[in-house]
Amino acid sequence: xxxxxxxxxxxxxxxxxxxxxxxxxxxxxxxxxxxxxxxxxxxxxxxxxxxxxxxxxxxxxxxxxxxxxxxxxxxxxxxxxxxxxxxxxxxxxxxxxxxxxxxxxxxxxxxxxxxxxxxxxxxxxxxxxxxxxxxxxxxxxxxxxxxxxxxxxxxxxxxxxxxxxxxxxxxxxxxxxxxxxxxxxxxxxxxxxxxxxxxxxxxxxxxxxxxxxxxxxxxxxxxxxxxxxxxxxxxxxxxxxxxxxxxxxxxxxxxxxxxxxxxxxxxxxxxxxxxxxxxxxxxxxxxxxxxxxxxxxxxxxx
Numbered sequence: 001x002x003x004x005x006x007x008x009x010x011x012x013x014x015x016x017x018x019x020x021x022x023x024x025x026x027x028x029x030x031x032x033x034x035x036x037x038x039x040x041x042x043x044x045x046x047x048x049x050x051x052x053x054x055x056x057x058x059x060x061x062x063x064x065x066x067x068x069x070x071x072x073x074x075x076x077x078x079x080x081x082x083x084x085x086x087x088x089x090x091x092x093x094x095x096x097x098x099x100x101x102x103x104x105x106x107x108x109x110x111x112x113x114x115x116x117x118x119x120x121x122x123x124x125x126x127x128x129x130x131x132x133x134x135x136x137x138x139x140x141x142x143x144x145x146x147x148x149x150x151x152x153x154x155x156x157x158x159x160x161x162x163x164x165x166x167x168x169x170x171x172x173x174x175x176x177x178x179x180x181x182x183x184x185x186x187x188x189x190x191x192x193x194x195x196x197x198x199x200x201x202x203x204x205x206x207x208x209x210x211x212x213x214x215x216x217x218x219x220x221x222x223x224x225x226x227x228x229x230x231x232x233x234x235x236x237x238x239x240x241x242x243x244x245x246x247x248x249x250x251x252x253x254x255x256x257x258x259x260x261x262x263x264x265x266x267x268x269x270x271x272x273x274x275x276x277x278x279x280x281x282x283x284x285x286x287x288x289x290x291x292x293x294x295x296x297x298x299x300x301x302x
Contacts, residue, residue: 001140002073002087003036003048004154006302007256007287010034018264018279026279028056036075048073048085061097067134068092082143083301089136095167096129132165138181144301150195153186177206193220197234212238216249229254236262244268245278258285 011033018026034050055066069091077083104119138158145151161176168174185199195218203210216234223230232251238244249262264278 002050009288016281135163179205
C-alpha cells in the first residue's frame with residue numbers, strides 16, 4: 001500500500017506501551033514515510049515508494065527488535081474508480097538482548113543465589129545478537145466511488161518472511177515461517193458530514209493466527225476537502241483462538257494532520273495479571289499535497 005492515500009507525501013509516527021504494569025512490558029516505536037511519483041522513464045506511470053523504521057523492547061533482558069526497510073509499489077489505474085497495485089519490500093532486522101540482569105533456577109543452590117553457577121544455557125551463540133534480511137510482497141485493490149465523495153475500499157493480501165530468514169539464538173537451522181496478512185479497509189459516506197468506517201485484518205503464521213475487526217464513525221465539523229476538520233470514534237476487537245482485547249479508539253483529523261489514540265482493554269486470561277490494562281497507542285500522521293500542472297496525468301483516483 002505504498003502511496004495509497006490522498007496526497008503526494010505522508011509521514012507517520014507511532015508509539016505504544018503495552019502491559020506497563022507487569023514485568024514484561026513492551027515498548028514499541030515506528031516511523032514511516034511514503035510518496036507517489038511518476039517518473040518520465042516509466043512514461044509517467046504511478047509508483048509508490050516508502051521507507052520505515054521500527055523498534056521494540058521488552059522484559060528484564062531488554063530484548064529488542066529493530067527493523068529498517070524500504071518498499072515500492074506499481075499502481076495501475078484500471079478505470080476511473082479502480083486501481084490495482086503490487087509491491088515488494090526489503091528490510092534489515094536486528095535482534096538482541098542483554099543477559100546481565102537474567103537469573104536462572106539452576107543458579108540457586110537451594111538456599112542462595114550464586115551467579116557463578118552454570119545457567120544451563122550453553123547452547124546460546126557467543127553473541128546475543130543476530131541480523132537477517134526480510135523480504136515481503138503484496139497486492140492491493142483500491143476502489144474509489146468518485147472524486148466528489150469520501151467513500152472508498154481497499155482489499156489486499158501481503159506475505160512477509162517469504163525468504164525464510166534464520167531467526168534463532170541457538171546453533172540450529174530454525175527459520176521464520178512466512179506470515180500472510182489479509183485485510184479490508186472501507187469508508188462509506190452516509191451524508192455530507194458523516195462517514196461509517198469498517199476494517200478487518202487476519203494474520204496467519206505457521207500454527208499461529210490473529211484477527212482484528214473494527215468499526216468507527218467519523219463526524220465532519222468542516223467537510224471541505226481543502227481544510228477538513230473531523231472527529232472519529234471507534235471500537236475494535238482482537239482475537240486469537242478466543243477474545244483477547246477490546247480496543248476503543250479516537251481520531252482527530254485537521255487539514256493535513258491526523259492524530260489517533262487507542263487503548264487495549266484485556267479480556268483474555270492474562271487480564272488477571274494486567275487488571276485488564278493493555279496499553280495506550282498514539283499515532284501522528286501528516287500528509288503533503290503539491291499543486292498539479294494541468295497536463296499532469298498522475299493517478300487521480302485517490
